[in-house]
Amino acid sequence: MSDSKPTEKKPKYGPKLIADYVKRLPGKPGVYRMFDEFGTVLYVGKAKDLKKRVTAYTSYDRHPTRLRRMIRATTAMEFVITESETEALILEASLIKRLKPRYNILLRDDKSFPYILVRKDHPAAQVTKHRGARKIKGDYYGPFASAGAVNRTLDTLQRAFRLRNCSDSIYESRTRPCLQYQIKRCSAPCTGEISLEDYGNLIGDAEDFLCGKSDKLRQRLQGQMEAASKEMNFEKAAELRDRIRAMAQVSTKSGAANINPTTFSDADVIGMYNAGGQTCIQVFFFRAGQNWGNSSHFPRRSAEDTPEQIIEAFIAQFYTNKPVPKQVLLSHPPERIDLITDALSEKADRKIDVLIPQRGEKKKIVGQAVRNAEEALGRKMAETGAQAKLLKDVQDLFGMEDIPQRIEVYDNSHIQGTNAIGAFIVAGPEGFRKRDYRTFNIKDATVTPGDDFGMMREVLQRRFARLSKDPKLEWPDLVIIDGGKGQLSAVTETLEKLNVLGRITLVAIAKGPDRNAGRETFHMNGRDMFTLPMRTPALYYLQRLRDEAHRFAIGTHRARRKKSMIANPLDGIDGIGPGRKKALLSHFGSAKAVKGATVDDLASVEGVSQKLAQVIHDYFHE
Structure with a gap:
């Protein structure tokens, strides 16, 4: 009988797993990432002392419910040691912007400015x-x-x-x-x-x-x-x-606020307003003493996040891909104004002043930014209040654990199998997210023209294979496909092969008899098909999603079909660009005449060599 002790197994998730990582962490600045069982990044954080910061997650009962859920879901962590806390802040902001973790304060509507x-x-x-x-x-x-x-x-x-x-x-x-x-x-x-x-x-x-x-x-x-x-x-x-x-x-x-400053020339003025668990941040751009406009931002946050945390996270992410002006004027102090100042100065390679004005013109302009943020948040909350209720109804209808934050709706479009395309649209708490819409040209040669099942399989396979490979992409909570039980079975089989079916809620919507809106049937795995009472808000909302997907798919299909109808026979010949095509059409009058020309006739056109003339002739006379 062996008297050796059994090997201690590494914990698989939660506080014990995190405590196991703490044993090997140094007391140095750095960035850490927390992953779930699917390899999705849950949270990105920075620390002046990694060991102390990560140790805090082992005190499970001290955290609010939301963070407990994150800790329970953690199955792996990764760490990057940095030279300084400033470098850690810059890296953290870059990773949050790229990976979009679920539990971070996130600048969702960030965009490039003209x-x-x-x-x-x-x-x-x-x-x-x-x-x-x-x-x-x-x-x-x-x-x-x-x-x-x-x-x-x-x-x-x-x-x-x-x-x-x-x-x-x-x-x-x-x-x-x-x-x-x-x-x-x-x-x-x-x-x-x-x-x-x-x-x-x-x-x-x-x-x-x-x-x-x-x-x-x-x-x-x-x-x-x-x-x-x-x-x-x-x-x-x-x-x-x-x-x-x-x-x-x-x-x-020059701008929405009708203000041109006299006490400064180049600055961004950032005003924040919080209400109802939501935040609006208003940014005014002042350059060369002129107001060059203002923009509204609505960062994703949790109820536990403080104004200091929100504005610090916003500033760090906002300037990851933008030049920093000489001054940044704020309505609220960040958690570490010295850290933010050092990070912006390091990025700009010059001294940047981050200020919270207390009097004078700067204070007045910051106040104007806060009032604009308040008004913008009021409009946003009025628009999204009804949307939030609809999403709660959808959650209850389909038995989802959480309110869906990203809904993807898929549809196909073709005419007798020609110019076939697949497409999906995206919706969420902020409405339709048109920048996230995507289309797919059907490429699989084994798909019979007009085979809706095969087309849907190809689109979902390509979409979710890419999602599985790229951690930067945002996963949907709810996937809706236009079709009935057959389409649901085809898609289920595809997602099972990719081992991703458990990550989403999958629903198929079949049109009612005679395509009658209001009598749609819903199909879900493990559940009998069902319908909804007519004139219910949730039904109208789901109809809007399906109709938007149909509009987008058929619009893309028509554009592709129109392009193919006006395509010139010369477009498929290697070596024939716009210039030579124009010269050939000007010389012969039409593509049909080019097709009937001899090699010598073709070679007589300016810019067409004897070799290219032979290529053109062979293309039409294989």
Whole structure:
């Protein structure tokens, strides 16, 4: 008989598992992640001392119910040691933004903001709106809170400085000035109405205006206007007068708050308002002494989160992909204002001031941001109150543990199997999430044209295979498919093979007799089919979801079908781009004539070599 002690098994989940990790943790700054049994990230946190911070999770009874649920669900943890707490904060914000953990304060409606781009890769610089990566050579001004704020400023720049906004191809093809020149919105460098040197001076004036040097610019233009008037050049004086007026108008149309500061030039003003367990954060963008608009944000939070925690999490996530201005003015102090200041300064590579104004103009503008946040939250709560009740009805109807936060509704569209596509739409507490809509071109050659079961299998297989591989993607709580028992069986089989069926609630909605809305039948695994009483809010809501999925799917299908109908036979030939296609059609008059041409005839077209002519001929005469 062996007297050796049995090997101690590693706990599988919960406080004991976390205590096991604590034994090996150092007392250093870092970031930790908590995972559930499916490998989904539950929470991302930072710590000045990882050992102390993670040890707190082992005191299970001291935490509120929500965090107890998170601790119970934890089956694994990962840790990253950092050089400093500041580095940990930056990494934490980046991971939260990318992974979207369920238990973190999350900036759900974050987006990229538009900029004004002055392109410098052309002799006559183009001024245009830009959103996304800054890959184009030129100077970027912003951010602006909305496309509307950019458009208003661009309108001012065109009227004040007569800058071109046309594409390079249009610029090169002009032989006479366009309408923009006639209505005095462009100086027409394309046709030489203004020299490139003088046009460059206009660009310089516009950039001075965008940089906040408008007072000096205005004084200079006023001097030029007076000089032109004295010289009896009244047309020139009138042009300068119009430019000054256009510049002055930006002060009254630059943002929702109608405020242009005098005590600072570059700052973001962040005001927060909490009510009813929800939060709205309003951000005003001030650049070059001008208000460039404001935006509303509604971060996801729990009832236990304090205002200090909310605003700290918001700031850290908000600036992960945005430039930081010289000053950030806040309505509420973060938990660690010194930590936030260091993190923003490190990101911007210069000193950033994070302030909570107590008096004067800055205090007044912060108060304006808070009032805007209060009004925006009031509107949001009025809109989402009914939505929350509907989602609670859906939870009860389908026997779900929690109110669904993400609903995906799937549908297919085709005509006798041609141009077949699958699609899904997304809805949640905030309504339809149209940025998350997706379509799928049916690719499986084994799917018989018109086979709805096969199409649905392919779409769900591709969708959930990708979800399983990419932890950054958000999983649905409820999946609704348009169809009956057959579609439900096909999808169930697919999800079982992927081992993901237990993670979602799956429902099929079959149309009523004669496609009669209001008499739909619902199918779920392990439950008899059922119907809902007519004119109930939950039924109307589910009908809206199904109809939206149908609208999206058939709209995408029609667009694809229309594109295929107007496709040119030359599009499928390797080596034939837009230029050669245009040359061939101009030479022969039609694609049919190209098809009937000899190799020598094809080679006579400019840009078509003897070798390419043979390729074209072989394409039509295999």
